[in-house]
Amino acid sequence: MSKKSRLRNRKRRRQVRLEGGRGTPKRRAKGTSRHHQLPSSRGGTANPSNIVMKLDKEHRAWHILFFNWTPIEILIHIMKQWFGIKITEEMTKVFLEIDKEVHRKA
DSSP, X not given: OOHHHHHHHHHHHHHEEEOSSTTOEEEOOTTEEEEESSOGXXXXXXXXXXXXXXXXXXXXXXXXXXXXXXXXXXXXXHHHHTTOOOOOHHHHHHHHHHHHHHHHHO
């Protein structure tokens, strides 16, 4: 196999996203990106159940607004800052445990 065809194959593999396991390739649409529901920097995997395809501008907007927070952390922040609800450390731990369970099952 020539170097050129190896590079072409490598690029093709990069563009292909596996959904539902090995052997079911799905090309990523132009202008979209992979968004990890549980960020990879925080232990999230590349498992298709943890990945959602987003438009590039939606993906950028999410991270500008919410950094690498999980949806439950965003909920806690909104409850504290916008509604003035007192969230104790124990409540936060319970929310985060629920969040972990949800991601474990997904």
